[in-house]
Amino acid sequence: MEEIRVRIAPSPSGNLHIGTARTALFNYLYAKKTGGKFILRIEDTDAERTSQAYIDNIFDSLKALGLNWDEGPDVGGPYGPYTQSERFDIYPKYVQELLDKGFAYECFCTPEELEAEKEEATKNKKAYVYSKKCENLTEEEKAKLRAEGRKPAIRFSVEKAQKAFHDTPIVHFEDLVKGDLHQDTSLIGDFVIMKSNGSPTYNFAVVIDDMLMKINTVIRGEDHISNTFKQILIYEALGAEIPKFGHLGMILAPDRSKLSKRHGATAVSEFVERGYLTDALINFVALLGWSPSDGEEIKTVDEIAKDFRIHEVSSSNSIFEYDKLNWMNGQYIKKLELKDLAERLKPYLKKYDLNELTEEQYLHMVEITREPLTLLSDITDAVEYFFGEYPTIDKEVQETVLDTETSQTVLKEVLNRIDGWDFNNLHEILEEFRGYFKEQGIKPKLTMWAIRAAVTGRTRGADMCGILEILGKDKVKARIQKVVK
Numbered sequence: 001m002e003e004i005r006v007r008i009a010p011s012p013s014g015n016l017h018i019g020t021a022r023t024a025l026f027n028y029l030y031a032k033k034t035g036g037k038f039i040l041r042i043e044d045t046d047a048e049r050t051s052q053a054y055i056d057n058i059f060d061s062l063k064a065l066g067l068n069w070d071e072g073p074d075v076g077g078p079y080g081p082y083t084q085s086e087r088f089d090i091y092p093k094y095v096q097e098l099l100d101k102g103f104a105y106e107c108f109c110t111p112e113e114l115e116a117e118k119e120e121a122t123k124n125k126k127a128y129v130y131s132k133k134c135e136n137l138t139e140e141e142k143a144k145l146r147a148e149g150r151k152p153a154i155r156f157s158v159e160k161a162q163k164a165f166h167d168t169p170i171v172h173f174e175d176l177v178k179g180d181l182h183q184d185t186s187l188i189g190d191f192v193i194m195k196s197n198g199s200p201t202y203n204f205a206v207v208i209d210d211m212l213m214k215i216n217t218v219i220r221g222e223d224h225i226s227n228t229f230k231q232i233l234i235y236e237a238l239g240a241e242i243p244k245f246g247h248l249g250m251i252l253a254p255d256r257s258k259l260s261k262r263h264g265a266t267a268v269s270e271f272v273e274r275g276y277l278t279d280a281l282i283n284f285v286a287l288l289g290w291s292p293s294d295g296e297e298i299k300t301v302d303e304i305a306k307d308f309r310i311h312e313v314s315s316s317n318s319i320f321e322y323d324k325l326n327w328m329n330g331q332y333i334k335k336l337e338l339k340d341l342a343e344r345l346k347p348y349l350k351k352y353d354l355n356e357l358t359e360e361q362y363l364h365m366v367e368i369t370r371e372p373l374t375l376l377s378d379i380t381d382a383v384e385y386f387f388g389e390y391p392t393i394d395k396e397v398q399e400t401v402l403d404t405e406t407s408q409t410v411l412k413e414v415l416n417r418i419d420g421w422d423f424n425n426l427h428e429i430l431e432e433f434r435g436y437f438k439e440q441g442i443k444p445k446l447t448m449w450a451i452r453a454a455v456t457g458r459t460r461g462a463d464m465c466g467i468l469e470i471l472g473k474d475k476v477k478a479r480i481q482k483v484v485k
Helices: 016-032 052-064 089-103 111-123 139-147 158-165 202-212 223-236 268-273 280-287 300-309 322-337 338-349 360-370 378-381 395-402 407-418 428-438 444-456 462-473 473-483
Strands: 004-010 037-040 104-106 153-156 170-175 179-184 192-193 217-221 245-248
Touching: 004 016, 004 217, 016 037, 016 052, 016 217, 016 245, 016 268, 016 280, 016 300, 052 268, 089 104, 089 153, 089 192, 089 202, 089 223, 153 223, 158 217, 158 223, 170 223, 170 245, 179 223, 192 202, 202 223, 217 223, 217 407, 223 245, 268 280, 280 300, 280 322, 338 360, 360 378, 360 462, 395 407, 395 444, 407 428, 407 444, 407 473, 428 444, 428 462, 444 473, 462 473
Parallel strands: 004 037, 217 245
Antiparallel strands: 104 153, 153 192, 170 179
8 A cells, every 4th residue: 555645734824823833734634644754845935925934934833733744844854844945946847847738838927917917807797817928939929028138927827728538628636534526527627747947937936856865645625626626637738647636624603704823813823922831723724624432532643643634624714723732721720730830831930930939839739720721821810819918909899898897897807816826737727717706697609708808919719728828827918918008
């Protein structure tokens, strides 16, 4: 059986988008499921939009997600590394082959002439298709145009390729995800494969690269379906084997519009910065258009790969549900070992002086505040009251809790007793303290609210005994004294 070779070929015109990451993941899963190869190729032919920072972001994001490529930059091998701009000397050979076979021709049309054609089509309410006015130029006419200083682009002759390899203008292919797809090639028009400046266009370069890299399965977004018919004709004109194609539905926002920054993070690096674990992110993304056979949603990449079936990927668009991702991320946070979690949280605690706590106190703080964490970044607000001399007290907490007669009575009694409290045995002490006020008609909840509000500035939060133990007797006492009237 032929080895499966798939690839991810992002354009470095932005940080790695979550949609591209999903495409990379499905390629990776298919390769691992079949024992094939997962290749990375950077398609940077658009020099104006390409940035080294974006290339680095793509590398770092894929690595963070655990999608390590088998060939490509940083790996090498017989077919790597792959950067399209470094392969410009390869493409002219295949342009010439198409010219020699009669499947391509020189086009001397200026941008102004082409724009006039488009305007005429619009005026006549017709879809624009290139007029083919340059297809049958004589050598004498070409020489004259060159003498005028015109440099030709190279166009692919769709009609000639179609007639050479197909009985009708309708070209079909069996999509791995969507089934039979077809298009009337008479609606495509002759398209440019090499610009007048010598740069290959996307549809041409991608065929040559996939052909030379022996890519035999192309899994990508459905926005590429229209390109696929053009690429099939180029493969046929070059006498090359056509790969299998699978086109994934789009990822949409909850309102079913295109996923954009107004909905939240869209780049992998943004999700990571906001405190999503890459394991959770990749697990969630795998479920956008695919379902595990056993119904269990929390799975490692290796477990997903063993179960992955490309023909069972949904052909419909997927909704990116941030609420579900948040839930899943919370589940992954809960599963982390305490020391591992504590280390991962440090980047989100830079505004605090961690030297205020011993290592033991820091771990204890993480232990008692981890339960409600949805994102790692949630820790920033969750632990604010552990640092500094006094907490920030919200006006509402001050007025509805601390200023009440009940709270003042409770806090004064704490000050009367606190010097005798053993801060290593606070559970029994607080239990007895609540019981004391319960006998006086004050509910235990109100007793603890008073202490919590004075010490943390909040009415809810982590385990009260843990908070008091970490802060220590002196700081707790000072905070209560500050709010007692």
